[in-house]
């Protein structure tokens with residue numbers, strides 16, 4: 001239940017016209033590489049100014065800003081865990097990222113949200129494990145929240161895209 005509201009696409013998250021996009025940020029919230037750099041580049045310098053006032057973000061937590069020149073109302077900045085082999089609470093922290101983003105989406109009445117594959121770039125989280133957490137948390141949230149209309153997972157590249165599709169398929173076939 002809920003999987004019909006989950007969409008998996010390939011592309012650049014900065015192009016999406018949704019209520020909110022999620023940024024895979026670092027603890028400083030002052031910009032980094034990968035998707036973080038792309039988001040700041042398109043949003044413009046005002047995003048960095050607002051981020052400065054937030055005084056960073058703990059791993060597993062999330063903070064919200066406006067979207068500025070992006071075609072979105074909000075950017076939700078979350079800090080995923082760095083992968084150290086899986087025994088340092090990485091999955092709990094990644095789960096907490098998704099839950100923190102969804103908690104903010106409820107507060108701000110966000111009905112469409114797009115996520116990049118948090119932690120799977122520079123932070124090295126294996127994509128198969130990361131998609132399990134992402135899809136599971138999205139489905140859990142959709143079961144208890146009826147306001148959310150669409151959760152989009154934006155994939156950079158075909159292997160990531162295929163991995164999300166497989167994971168969604170496996171969850172959809174599970175008995176409740």
Ligand code: ADP
Nearest residue numbers: 012013024034035038116119120121122123156
């Ligand atoms: P992290 O530091 O959390 O690992 P990265 O930005 O390095 O964050 O990577 C997270 C994921 O976002 C990776 O799968 C990467 O390929 C992807 N990515 C990078 N740029 C974009 C973009 N413009 N739109 C969507 N996804 C992107």
